Amino acid sequence: MSDLQGNLKKAEAYLARFKRDGVLNQIGGEAVPALDGATFETLSPVDLKPLASVARGGAADIDRAAKAAKAAFPAWAAMPGEARKKLLHKIADAIEARAEEIAFVECMDTGQALKFMAKAALRGAENFRFFADRAPEARDGETLRTTGQVNMTTRVPIGPVGIITPWNTPFMLSTWKIAPALAAGCTVVHKPAEFSPLTARLLVEIAEEAGLPKGVWNLVNGLGEDAGKALTEHPDIRAIGFVGENRTGSMIMKQGAGTLKRVHFELGGKNPVIVFADADLDSAANAVVAGIFAATGQSCVAGSRLLVERSVKDEFLARLKRKAEAIRIGDPQDPATEMGPLATLRQRDWIEKVVAESVAGGGTLVTGGTRPAGSGFYYAPTIIDAGASDLPCVREELFGPVLSVLAFDTEAQALALANDTPFGLASGVFTSNLARAHRMARDIRAGVVWVNTYRVVSPLVPFGGYGLS
Ligand code: NAD
Numbered sequence: 001m002s003d004l005q006g007n008l009k010k011a012e013a014y015l016a017r018f019k020r021d022g023v024l025n026q027i028g029g030e031a032v033p034a035l036d037g038a039t040f041e042t043l044s045p046v047d048l049k050p051l052a053s054v055a056r057g058g059a060a061d062i063d064r065a066a067k068a069a070k071a072a073f074p075a076w077a078a079m080p081g082e083a084r085k086k087l088l089h090k091i092a093d094a095i096e097a098r099a100e101e102i103a104f105v106e107c108m109d110t111g112q113a114l115k116f117m118a119k120a121a122l123r124g125a126e127n128f129r130f131f132a133d134r135a136p137e138a139r140d141g142e143t144l145r146t147t148g149q150v151n152m153t154t155r156v157p158i159g160p161v162g163i164i165t166p167w168n169t170p171f172m173l174s175t176w177k178i179a180p181a182l183a184a185g186c187t188v189v190h191k192p193a194e195f196s197p198l199t200a201r202l203l204v205e206i207a208e209e210a211g212l213p214k215g216v217w218n219l220v221n222g223l224g225e226d227a228g229k230a231l232t233e234h235p236d237i238r239a240i241g242f243v244g245e246n247r248t249g250s251m252i253m254k255q256g257a258g259t260l261k262r263v264h265f266e267l268g269g270k271n272p273v274i275v276f277a278d279a280d281l282d283s284a285a286n287a288v289v290a291g292i293f294a295a296t297g298q299s300c301v302a303g304s305r306l307l308v309e310r311s312v313k314d315e316f317l318a319r320l321k322r323k324a325e326a327i328r329i330g331d332p333q334d335p336a337t338e339m340g341p342l343a344t345l346r347q348r349d350w351i352e353k354v355v356a357e358s359v360a361g362g363g364t365l366v367t368g369g370t371r372p373a374g375s376g377f378y379y380a381p382t383i384i385d386a387g388a389s390d391l392p393c394v395r396e397e398l399f400g401p402v403l404s405v406l407a408f409d410t411e412a413q414a415l416a417l418a419n420d421t422p423f424g425l426a427s428g429v430f431t432s433n434l435a436r437a438h439r440m441a442r443d444i445r446a447g448v449v450w451v452n453t454y455r456v457v458s459p460l461v462p463f464g465g466y467g468l469s
Helices: 003-021 059-078 081-097 099-110 114-132 170-184 198-209 224-233 246-257 281-297 310-325 345-360 411-418 434-443
Strands: 025-027 030-032 039-043 050-055 143-146 149-152 161-164 188-191 217-219 239-243 262-266 272-275 305-309 364-367 382-385 402-408 426-430 448-451
Touching (some): 003 050, 003 099, 025 198, 059 188, 059 224, 081 099, 081 114, 081 170, 081 198, 099 114, 099 170, 099 198, 170 198, 170 239, 188 224, 198 217, 239 246, 246 262, 272 411, 281 310, 281 402, 305 310, 305 411, 310 382, 310 402, 345 364, 345 382, 345 402, 402 411, 411 434, 426 434, 434 448
Parallel strands (some): 188 217, 272 426, 426 448
Antiparallel strands (some): 025 030, 039 050, 364 382
Protein backbone atom coordinates (compact mmCIF):
# COMPACT_ATOMS: atom_id res chain seq x y z
CA MET A 1 0.00 0.00 0.00
CA SER A 2 1.38 3.45 -0.90
CA ASP A 3 1.85 6.13 1.77
CA LEU A 4 -1.12 7.99 0.32
CA GLN A 5 -3.41 4.95 0.37
CA GLY A 6 -2.39 4.18 3.94
CA ASN A 7 -3.08 7.76 4.97
CA LEU A 8 -6.44 7.83 3.19
CA LYS A 9 -7.47 4.71 5.11
CA LYS A 10 -6.42 6.29 8.40
CA ALA A 11 -8.25 9.51 7.56
CA GLU A 12 -11.40 7.53 6.75
CA ALA A 13 -11.20 5.73 10.07
CA TYR A 14 -10.82 9.01 11.99
CA LEU A 15 -13.66 10.56 10.04
CA ALA A 16 -16.11 7.66 10.45
CA ARG A 17 -17.52 8.97 13.74
CA PHE A 18 -18.29 12.37 12.21
CA LYS A 19 -19.97 10.72 9.21
CA ARG A 20 -22.05 8.55 11.59
CA ASP A 21 -22.92 11.00 14.38
CA GLY A 22 -22.46 14.39 12.73
CA VAL A 23 -20.84 17.29 14.59
CA LEU A 24 -22.84 18.28 17.66
CA ASN A 25 -22.65 21.37 19.82
CA GLN A 26 -21.36 21.04 23.39
CA ILE A 27 -23.33 22.98 25.99
CA GLY A 28 -23.03 22.58 29.75
CA GLY A 29 -21.04 19.37 29.24
CA GLU A 30 -23.66 17.74 26.97
CA ALA A 31 -23.32 16.94 23.26
CA VAL A 32 -26.48 18.39 21.73
CA PRO A 33 -27.97 19.14 18.32
CA ALA A 34 -29.23 22.64 17.48
CA LEU A 35 -32.47 23.36 19.36
CA ASP A 36 -34.43 23.55 16.11
CA GLY A 37 -32.62 20.49 14.68
CA ALA A 38 -31.03 22.52 11.84
CA THR A 39 -27.78 21.28 10.28
CA PHE A 40 -25.40 22.18 7.48
CA GLU A 41 -22.85 20.08 5.59
CA THR A 42 -19.11 20.55 5.65
CA LEU A 43 -17.41 19.57 2.37
CA SER A 44 -14.00 18.16 1.59
CA PRO A 45 -12.05 20.70 -0.49
CA VAL A 46 -10.20 17.75 -2.08
CA ASP A 47 -13.06 15.85 -3.71
CA LEU A 48 -15.97 18.17 -2.83
CA LYS A 49 -17.85 15.31 -1.09
CA PRO A 50 -19.71 15.98 2.19
CA LEU A 51 -17.58 15.14 5.24
CA ALA A 52 -20.24 15.46 7.94
CA SER A 53 -23.47 17.14 8.87
CA VAL A 54 -22.96 19.86 11.48
CA ALA A 55 -25.39 21.29 14.07
CA ARG A 56 -26.43 24.73 12.84
CA GLY A 57 -26.80 26.73 16.03
CA GLY A 58 -28.64 30.03 16.19
CA ALA A 59 -29.53 32.66 18.76
CA ALA A 60 -31.37 30.19 21.03
CA ASP A 61 -28.38 27.83 21.14
CA ILE A 62 -26.02 30.75 21.85
CA ASP A 63 -28.31 31.81 24.68
CA ARG A 64 -28.15 28.33 26.24
CA ALA A 65 -24.39 28.22 25.87
CA ALA A 66 -23.92 31.73 27.31
CA LYS A 67 -26.07 30.79 30.32
CA ALA A 68 -24.03 27.61 30.85
CA ALA A 69 -20.80 29.67 30.67
CA LYS A 70 -22.24 32.20 33.13
CA ALA A 71 -23.28 29.47 35.58
CA ALA A 72 -19.84 27.85 35.43
CA PHE A 73 -17.97 31.15 35.78
CA PRO A 74 -17.89 31.75 39.58
CA ALA A 75 -16.41 28.35 40.45
CA TRP A 76 -13.91 28.43 37.56
CA ALA A 77 -12.80 31.97 38.38
CA ALA A 78 -12.36 31.03 42.05
CA MET A 79 -10.29 27.93 41.34
CA PRO A 80 -6.67 28.51 42.46
CA GLY A 81 -4.38 29.32 39.56
CA GLU A 82 -2.18 26.30 40.36
CA ALA A 83 -5.19 24.01 39.89
CA ARG A 84 -6.10 25.64 36.58
CA LYS A 85 -2.47 25.27 35.53
CA LYS A 86 -2.52 21.51 36.22
CA LEU A 87 -5.74 21.04 34.31
CA LEU A 88 -4.56 23.00 31.28
CA HIS A 89 -1.37 20.90 31.19
CA LYS A 90 -3.57 17.78 31.23
CA ILE A 91 -5.41 19.15 28.19
CA ALA A 92 -2.04 19.70 26.48
CA ASP A 93 -1.05 16.07 27.26
CA ALA A 94 -4.31 14.84 25.76
CA ILE A 95 -3.84 16.98 22.63
CA GLU A 96 -0.38 15.46 22.15
CA ALA A 97 -1.78 11.96 22.63
CA ARG A 98 -4.35 12.58 19.88
CA ALA A 99 -2.15 14.72 17.60
CA GLU A 100 -2.33 12.25 14.71
CA GLU A 101 -6.12 12.16 14.77
CA ILE A 102 -6.29 15.98 14.95
CA ALA A 103 -3.87 16.35 12.03
CA PHE A 104 -5.79 13.92 9.81
CA VAL A 105 -9.19 15.42 10.56
CA GLU A 106 -7.93 19.00 10.11
CA CYS A 107 -6.25 18.04 6.85
CA MET A 108 -9.53 16.56 5.47
CA ASP A 109 -11.53 19.57 6.59
CA THR A 110 -9.22 22.39 5.40
CA GLY A 111 -7.35 20.71 2.52
CA GLN A 112 -3.99 21.80 3.94
CA ALA A 113 -1.00 19.47 3.65
CA LEU A 114 -0.78 16.82 6.36
CA LYS A 115 2.83 17.66 7.26
CA PHE A 116 1.80 21.24 8.01
CA MET A 117 -1.27 20.14 10.02
CA ALA A 118 0.78 17.73 12.13
CA LYS A 119 2.85 20.69 13.33
CA ALA A 120 -0.29 22.77 13.94
CA ALA A 121 -1.71 20.07 16.24
CA LEU A 122 1.43 20.08 18.37
CA ARG A 123 1.55 23.87 18.42
CA GLY A 124 -1.98 23.70 19.88
CA ALA A 125 -0.62 21.70 22.82
CA GLU A 126 2.23 24.20 23.21
CA ASN A 127 -0.30 27.03 23.44
CA PHE A 128 -2.05 25.24 26.32
CA ARG A 129 1.25 24.69 28.13
CA PHE A 130 2.37 28.29 27.68
CA PHE A 131 -0.84 29.76 29.09
CA ALA A 132 -1.13 27.04 31.77
CA ASP A 133 2.15 28.27 33.21
CA ARG A 134 0.74 31.80 33.45
CA ALA A 135 -2.47 30.79 35.26
CA PRO A 136 -0.98 31.12 38.80
CA GLU A 137 -0.04 34.79 38.19
CA ALA A 138 -3.18 35.69 36.20
CA ARG A 139 -4.77 37.50 39.16
CA ASP A 140 -1.60 39.31 40.29
CA GLY A 141 -1.72 43.08 40.33
CA GLU A 142 0.78 45.78 41.22
CA THR A 143 1.72 47.78 44.28
CA LEU A 144 1.82 51.51 43.53
CA ARG A 145 3.22 53.89 46.14
CA THR A 146 1.96 57.41 46.53
CA THR A 147 2.85 59.77 49.40
CA GLY A 148 1.47 58.29 52.61
CA GLN A 149 -0.39 55.48 50.88
CA VAL A 150 0.17 52.09 49.37
CA ASN A 151 -2.21 51.33 46.53
CA MET A 152 -2.80 47.91 45.08
CA THR A 153 -4.27 46.83 41.80
CA THR A 154 -5.73 43.39 41.21
CA ARG A 155 -6.75 41.66 38.03
CA VAL A 156 -10.05 39.83 37.68
CA PRO A 157 -11.35 37.55 34.95
CA ILE A 158 -13.87 39.52 32.95
CA GLY A 159 -16.53 36.79 32.80
CA PRO A 160 -17.76 34.47 30.04
CA VAL A 161 -16.06 35.28 26.73
CA GLY A 162 -17.00 34.49 23.15
CA ILE A 163 -14.29 33.11 20.87
CA ILE A 164 -14.86 33.30 17.11
CA THR A 165 -12.29 31.64 14.85
CA PRO A 166 -11.60 31.40 11.08
CA TRP A 167 -11.35 28.36 8.81
CA ASN A 168 -7.59 28.44 8.15
CA THR A 169 -5.56 26.46 10.70
CA PRO A 170 -8.69 26.26 12.89
CA PHE A 171 -7.28 23.94 15.58
CA MET A 172 -4.15 25.95 16.31
CA LEU A 173 -5.97 29.28 16.26
CA SER A 174 -8.72 28.02 18.58
CA THR A 175 -6.16 26.91 21.15
CA TRP A 176 -4.35 30.27 20.88
CA LYS A 177 -7.52 32.11 21.91
CA ILE A 178 -9.22 29.63 24.28
CA ALA A 179 -6.19 28.62 26.38
CA PRO A 180 -5.45 32.18 27.63
CA ALA A 181 -9.12 32.79 28.41
CA LEU A 182 -9.26 29.63 30.53
CA ALA A 183 -5.93 30.40 32.19
CA ALA A 184 -7.23 33.83 33.21
CA GLY A 185 -10.31 32.26 34.84
CA CYS A 186 -12.84 33.09 32.13
CA THR A 187 -15.39 30.63 30.78
CA VAL A 188 -15.86 30.26 27.04
CA VAL A 189 -18.42 29.96 24.26
CA HIS A 190 -16.61 29.03 21.05
CA LYS A 191 -18.08 29.56 17.58
CA PRO A 192 -15.73 27.97 15.05
CA ALA A 193 -15.78 28.75 11.31
CA GLU A 194 -18.52 26.99 9.37
CA PHE A 195 -16.07 25.83 6.65
CA SER A 196 -13.87 23.72 8.95
CA PRO A 197 -15.69 22.84 12.20
CA LEU A 198 -14.42 19.31 12.87
CA THR A 199 -11.39 19.78 15.11
CA ALA A 200 -13.20 22.28 17.36
CA ARG A 201 -15.42 19.32 18.32
CA LEU A 202 -12.36 17.17 19.09
CA LEU A 203 -10.85 19.98 21.14
CA VAL A 204 -13.79 20.49 23.50
CA GLU A 205 -14.11 16.72 23.99
CA ILE A 206 -10.41 16.45 24.80
CA ALA A 207 -10.73 19.26 27.36
CA GLU A 208 -13.69 17.68 29.13
CA GLU A 209 -12.11 14.21 29.12
CA ALA A 210 -9.06 15.81 30.74
CA GLY A 211 -11.30 17.00 33.57
CA LEU A 212 -12.47 20.49 32.60
CA PRO A 213 -15.70 21.14 34.56
CA LYS A 214 -18.94 21.13 32.59
CA GLY A 215 -20.00 24.47 31.16
CA VAL A 216 -16.54 26.05 31.41
CA TRP A 217 -16.10 25.56 27.65
CA ASN A 218 -19.10 25.48 25.35
CA LEU A 219 -19.17 24.97 21.61
CA VAL A 220 -21.84 26.27 19.26
CA ASN A 221 -21.46 25.63 15.54
CA GLY A 222 -23.26 27.76 12.99
CA LEU A 223 -22.97 30.55 10.49
CA GLY A 224 -21.35 33.90 11.20
CA GLU A 225 -24.48 35.90 10.49
CA ASP A 226 -26.64 33.98 12.97
CA ALA A 227 -24.66 32.09 15.68
CA GLY A 228 -21.65 34.44 15.40
CA LYS A 229 -23.76 37.58 15.48
CA ALA A 230 -25.87 36.31 18.40
CA LEU A 231 -22.70 35.58 20.40
CA THR A 232 -21.40 39.11 19.90
CA GLU A 233 -24.74 40.58 20.99
CA HIS A 234 -25.36 38.39 24.04
CA PRO A 235 -25.44 40.42 27.28
CA ASP A 236 -23.82 37.65 29.39
CA ILE A 237 -20.78 37.49 27.11
CA ARG A 238 -18.40 40.16 28.39
CA ALA A 239 -15.71 40.10 25.69
CA ILE A 240 -15.08 38.70 22.23
CA GLY A 241 -11.81 37.20 21.05
CA PHE A 242 -11.97 37.17 17.27
CA VAL A 243 -9.63 35.97 14.54
CA GLY A 244 -10.76 36.66 10.99
CA GLU A 245 -11.25 39.31 8.36
CA ASN A 246 -11.13 43.03 9.10
CA ARG A 247 -14.62 43.53 7.58
CA THR A 248 -16.04 40.96 10.01
CA GLY A 249 -14.14 42.62 12.86
CA SER A 250 -15.82 45.89 12.01
CA MET A 251 -19.25 44.21 12.04
CA ILE A 252 -18.47 42.62 15.40
CA MET A 253 -17.61 46.02 16.88
CA LYS A 254 -20.98 47.36 15.76
CA GLN A 255 -22.87 44.28 16.93
CA GLY A 256 -21.15 44.37 20.31
CA ALA A 257 -21.67 48.09 20.86
CA GLY A 258 -25.13 47.67 22.39
CA THR A 259 -23.73 45.56 25.24
CA LEU A 260 -20.40 47.49 25.40
CA LYS A 261 -18.37 44.41 24.59
CA ARG A 262 -14.65 44.44 24.89
CA VAL A 263 -12.99 43.06 21.80
CA HIS A 264 -9.63 41.47 21.06
CA PHE A 265 -8.98 41.13 17.32
CA GLU A 266 -6.43 39.42 15.10
CA LEU A 267 -7.30 40.38 11.53
CA GLY A 268 -5.87 40.20 8.04
CA GLY A 269 -2.61 41.27 6.44
CA LYS A 270 -0.96 42.22 3.16
CA ASN A 271 2.51 41.55 4.41
CA PRO A 272 5.64 42.95 2.73
CA VAL A 273 8.83 40.93 2.40
CA ILE A 274 11.77 43.17 1.48
CA VAL A 275 14.82 41.68 -0.21
CA PHE A 276 17.89 43.91 -0.50
CA ALA A 277 20.64 43.18 -3.01
CA ASP A 278 23.10 42.45 -0.18
CA ALA A 279 20.97 39.57 1.20
CA ASP A 280 21.80 35.88 0.96
CA LEU A 281 19.53 35.48 -2.07
CA ASP A 282 19.13 31.72 -1.94
CA SER A 283 18.08 31.68 1.68
CA ALA A 284 15.80 34.69 1.02
CA ALA A 285 14.19 32.88 -1.93
CA ASN A 286 13.45 29.83 0.24
CA ALA A 287 11.87 32.05 2.88
CA VAL A 288 9.82 34.03 0.34
CA VAL A 289 8.48 30.84 -1.26
CA ALA A 290 7.60 29.24 2.09
CA GLY A 291 6.28 32.58 3.35
CA ILE A 292 3.64 32.82 0.63
CA PHE A 293 2.93 29.25 -0.51
CA ALA A 294 2.81 27.37 2.82
CA ALA A 295 -0.80 26.56 3.74
CA THR A 296 -1.69 27.43 0.11
CA GLY A 297 -1.24 31.09 1.04
CA GLN A 298 -4.21 30.91 3.41
CA SER A 299 -2.39 32.41 6.32
CA CYS A 300 -2.75 35.85 7.91
CA VAL A 301 1.03 36.23 7.93
CA ALA A 302 1.52 35.09 4.31
CA GLY A 303 4.25 37.26 2.78
CA SER A 304 2.14 38.29 -0.20
CA ARG A 305 4.02 41.43 -1.33
CA LEU A 306 7.63 40.97 -2.40
CA LEU A 307 9.64 44.20 -2.57
CA VAL A 308 12.97 43.45 -4.23
CA GLU A 309 15.92 45.74 -5.00
CA ARG A 310 15.91 46.41 -8.75
CA SER A 311 19.54 45.39 -9.32
CA VAL A 312 18.80 41.76 -8.30
CA LYS A 313 15.16 41.56 -9.35
CA ASP A 314 15.56 39.45 -12.51
CA GLU A 315 17.94 37.02 -10.87
CA PHE A 316 15.74 36.73 -7.77
CA LEU A 317 12.53 36.21 -9.76
CA ALA A 318 14.22 33.44 -11.77
CA ARG A 319 15.04 31.66 -8.48
CA LEU A 320 11.51 32.11 -7.19
CA LYS A 321 9.97 30.81 -10.41
CA ARG A 322 12.10 27.65 -10.28
CA LYS A 323 11.20 27.01 -6.66
CA ALA A 324 7.49 27.77 -7.11
CA GLU A 325 7.22 25.43 -10.08
CA ALA A 326 8.89 22.64 -8.08
CA ILE A 327 6.23 22.72 -5.33
CA ARG A 328 4.40 19.40 -5.15
CA ILE A 329 0.68 19.99 -5.40
CA GLY A 330 -1.60 17.10 -4.59
CA ASP A 331 -3.81 15.28 -2.15
CA PRO A 332 -3.13 16.85 1.25
CA GLN A 333 -3.06 13.36 2.83
CA ASP A 334 -0.06 12.41 0.68
CA PRO A 335 3.06 12.83 2.85
CA ALA A 336 4.89 14.17 -0.22
CA THR A 337 2.35 16.95 -0.84
CA GLU A 338 3.57 20.47 -0.14
CA MET A 339 0.46 22.36 -1.26
CA GLY A 340 -3.16 21.21 -1.14
CA PRO A 341 -6.26 22.87 -2.56
CA LEU A 342 -7.82 26.10 -1.38
CA ALA A 343 -10.39 25.55 1.35
CA THR A 344 -13.46 26.85 -0.49
CA LEU A 345 -14.82 27.58 -3.95
CA ARG A 346 -15.48 31.18 -2.84
CA GLN A 347 -11.73 31.57 -2.21
CA ARG A 348 -10.74 30.27 -5.63
CA ASP A 349 -13.33 32.41 -7.45
CA TRP A 350 -12.08 35.51 -5.63
CA ILE A 351 -8.40 34.78 -6.32
CA GLU A 352 -9.04 34.10 -10.02
CA LYS A 353 -10.96 37.37 -10.32
CA VAL A 354 -8.22 39.47 -8.70
CA VAL A 355 -5.43 37.80 -10.71
CA ALA A 356 -7.35 38.39 -13.98
CA GLU A 357 -7.98 42.05 -13.09
CA SER A 358 -4.32 42.54 -12.16
CA VAL A 359 -3.06 41.05 -15.42
CA ALA A 360 -5.57 43.15 -17.38
CA GLY A 361 -4.30 46.19 -15.43
CA GLY A 362 -0.69 45.66 -16.55
CA GLY A 363 0.73 42.95 -14.26
CA THR A 364 2.84 40.16 -15.83
CA LEU A 365 2.44 36.53 -14.79
CA VAL A 366 5.85 35.11 -13.94
CA THR A 367 4.33 31.70 -13.19
CA GLY A 368 0.95 30.16 -12.30
CA GLY A 369 -2.42 31.78 -12.67
CA THR A 370 -3.90 28.40 -13.60
CA ARG A 371 -5.91 25.55 -12.06
CA PRO A 372 -3.91 22.32 -11.84
CA ALA A 373 -5.83 19.14 -12.75
CA GLY A 374 -8.06 17.59 -10.08
CA SER A 375 -11.59 18.03 -8.83
CA GLY A 376 -10.71 20.03 -5.70
CA PHE A 377 -10.25 23.78 -5.42
CA TYR A 378 -6.63 23.65 -6.59
CA TYR A 379 -4.76 26.79 -7.71
CA ALA A 380 -1.16 26.89 -8.92
CA PRO A 381 1.53 28.84 -7.03
CA THR A 382 1.37 32.21 -8.77
CA ILE A 383 3.83 35.09 -9.05
CA ILE A 384 2.82 38.41 -10.64
CA ASP A 385 5.36 41.08 -11.54
CA ALA A 386 3.03 43.91 -10.60
CA GLY A 387 4.96 46.96 -11.84
CA ALA A 388 2.58 49.41 -10.16
CA SER A 389 1.49 49.46 -6.55
CA ASP A 390 -2.18 50.21 -7.29
CA LEU A 391 -3.01 46.83 -8.86
CA PRO A 392 -5.62 44.82 -6.93
CA CYS A 393 -3.14 41.96 -6.37
CA VAL A 394 -0.91 44.41 -4.46
CA ARG A 395 -3.70 46.03 -2.45
CA GLU A 396 -6.13 43.22 -1.57
CA GLU A 397 -5.57 40.45 0.95
CA LEU A 398 -6.01 37.46 -1.39
CA PHE A 399 -5.56 34.70 1.16
CA GLY A 400 -4.20 32.38 -1.51
CA PRO A 401 -0.95 31.32 -3.23
CA VAL A 402 -0.32 34.58 -5.09
CA LEU A 403 2.85 36.64 -4.69
CA SER A 404 2.88 40.21 -6.07
CA VAL A 405 6.28 41.71 -6.87
CA LEU A 406 7.38 45.36 -6.87
CA ALA A 407 10.92 46.70 -7.41
CA PHE A 408 12.67 49.50 -5.47
CA ASP A 409 15.94 51.41 -5.84
CA THR A 410 16.55 52.88 -2.37
CA GLU A 411 15.94 51.93 1.25
CA ALA A 412 13.56 54.88 1.60
CA GLN A 413 11.51 53.63 -1.34
CA ALA A 414 11.40 50.12 0.10
CA LEU A 415 10.10 51.48 3.40
CA ALA A 416 7.49 53.66 1.71
CA LEU A 417 6.20 50.70 -0.34
CA ALA A 418 6.18 48.43 2.74
CA ASN A 419 4.03 50.91 4.65
CA ASP A 420 1.76 51.70 1.69
CA THR A 421 -1.08 49.48 2.92
CA PRO A 422 -4.00 49.84 5.33
CA PHE A 423 -2.84 46.58 7.00
CA GLY A 424 0.15 46.12 9.31
CA LEU A 425 0.40 42.55 10.60
CA ALA A 426 3.73 40.98 9.62
CA SER A 427 6.78 41.72 7.47
CA GLY A 428 10.21 40.40 6.60
CA VAL A 429 13.54 42.06 5.81
CA PHE A 430 16.42 40.25 4.10
CA THR A 431 19.76 42.05 4.26
CA SER A 432 23.31 41.50 5.50
CA ASN A 433 23.50 45.12 6.74
CA LEU A 434 22.79 45.03 10.48
CA ALA A 435 22.20 48.78 10.84
CA ARG A 436 19.69 48.71 8.00
CA ALA A 437 17.91 45.71 9.54
CA HIS A 438 17.48 47.69 12.76
CA ARG A 439 16.24 50.79 10.92
CA MET A 440 13.68 48.77 8.98
CA ALA A 441 12.54 46.91 12.11
CA ARG A 442 11.95 50.27 13.78
CA ASP A 443 10.17 51.95 10.87
CA ILE A 444 8.02 49.27 9.24
CA ARG A 445 4.50 49.60 10.59
CA ALA A 446 3.81 45.93 11.27
CA GLY A 447 3.20 43.92 14.44
CA VAL A 448 6.08 41.60 13.55
CA VAL A 449 9.26 42.34 11.58
CA TRP A 450 11.27 39.20 10.86
CA VAL A 451 14.92 39.69 9.88
CA ASN A 452 16.53 37.12 7.56
CA THR A 453 13.77 34.66 8.39
CA TYR A 454 9.99 34.47 8.04
CA ARG A 455 6.95 33.03 9.84
CA VAL A 456 8.68 32.13 13.11
CA VAL A 457 5.92 32.51 15.70
CA SER A 458 6.27 31.86 19.42
CA PRO A 459 3.54 32.20 22.06
CA LEU A 460 6.03 34.26 24.09
CA VAL A 461 6.18 37.06 21.52
CA PRO A 462 3.26 39.51 21.23
CA PHE A 463 1.29 39.03 18.02
CA GLY A 464 -0.66 42.07 16.91
CA GLY A 465 -0.70 44.76 14.33
CA TYR A 466 -1.44 48.24 13.03
CA GLY A 467 -4.42 49.58 11.12
CA LEU A 468 -6.79 47.00 9.65
CA SER A 469 -4.74 44.13 11.08
P1 NAD B 1 -14.20 35.66 8.49
O1 NAD B 1 -14.03 36.97 9.12
O2 NAD B 1 -15.03 35.54 7.27
O3 NAD B 1 -14.79 34.59 9.51
C1 NAD B 1 -14.19 34.37 10.77
C2 NAD B 1 -15.27 33.92 11.74
O4 NAD B 1 -16.20 34.98 11.92
C3 NAD B 1 -16.07 32.71 11.30
O5 NAD B 1 -16.27 31.87 12.41
C4 NAD B 1 -17.37 33.33 10.86
O6 NAD B 1 -18.47 32.46 10.98
C5 NAD B 1 -17.51 34.47 11.84
N1 NAD B 1 -18.40 35.55 11.42
C6 NAD B 1 -18.71 35.94 10.16
N2 NAD B 1 -19.59 36.97 10.21
C7 NAD B 1 -19.83 37.24 11.51
C8 NAD B 1 -20.64 38.20 12.19
N3 NAD B 1 -21.38 39.09 11.54
N4 NAD B 1 -20.63 38.20 13.54
C9 NAD B 1 -19.88 37.32 14.23
N5 NAD B 1 -19.11 36.38 13.64
C10 NAD B 1 -19.08 36.35 12.29
O7 NAD B 1 -12.72 35.15 8.21
P2 NAD B 1 -12.30 33.82 7.46
O8 NAD B 1 -12.59 34.00 6.00
O9 NAD B 1 -12.85 32.64 8.18
O10 NAD B 1 -10.73 33.81 7.72
C11 NAD B 1 -9.81 34.48 6.93
C12 NAD B 1 -9.41 35.83 7.54
O11 NAD B 1 -8.89 35.63 8.85
C13 NAD B 1 -8.30 36.52 6.77
O12 NAD B 1 -8.55 37.90 6.70
C14 NAD B 1 -7.08 36.27 7.65
O13 NAD B 1 -6.03 37.18 7.47
C15 NAD B 1 -7.66 36.33 9.00
N6 NAD B 1 -6.79 35.66 9.97
C16 NAD B 1 -6.09 36.42 10.87
C17 NAD B 1 -5.21 35.81 11.76
C18 NAD B 1 -4.41 36.62 12.74
O14 NAD B 1 -3.97 36.07 13.73
N7 NAD B 1 -4.21 37.91 12.51
C19 NAD B 1 -5.06 34.42 11.75
C20 NAD B 1 -5.78 33.69 10.82
C21 NAD B 1 -6.65 34.32 9.94
